[in-house]
Amino acid sequence: MSTILKIEHLSHRYSSSWAVRDLNIEISQNGIVGLLGSNGAGKSTTMNIICGVLNQTEGKVLIDGFDIREQPEAAKKNIGFLPQTPPLYTDFTIDEYLHYTANLRAMEKSKTKAAVEHVKERCGLSHFSSRLIKNLSGGYRQRVGIAQAVIHKPKLVVLDEPTNGLD
Secondary structure, eight states: OOOOEEEEEEEEEEEEEEEHHHHEEEEEEESOOOOOTTTTTSSHHHHHHTTSSOOOOOEEEEETTTTTTHHHHHHHHTEEOOOSSSOOOSSSSSHHHHHHHHTTTOOOOOHHHHHHHHHHHTTTTTGTTTTTTTOOOOOHHHHHHHHHHHOOOEEEEEETEEEEEEE
């Protein structure tokens, strides 16, 4: 089975304290993996490094064989990410936002409409297509966040606190 994520000797320091120290993980392409730990254990820091939001102090992160620091564009094409606080533009409708995120991920224009409809259906958002995100409940905002993370069918989906606010 092929490896989608390989982390080698990952460490990250904030100022004088280590958030992550010498972490090694290898994850195959199929399955679900969870990071468990107490508050402040470095879970969100690790996810931000994996997704290229934060540069590690030491170590290496490979996404489908691509080094996130050396080949960020190639690595990030394989990642869908929902941070702890969803990155939503609340003055957009759901449709506008999902088309926007598909464009950010350089999806082929001819596939965008079908991808938007697919993720809306999968995330239970179809009946709110034209509603402004700012007028959605917290749970529906979280669903929009999940939809944007998977719209481009990434090989690796990283979700930080994905059930926050879900009903």
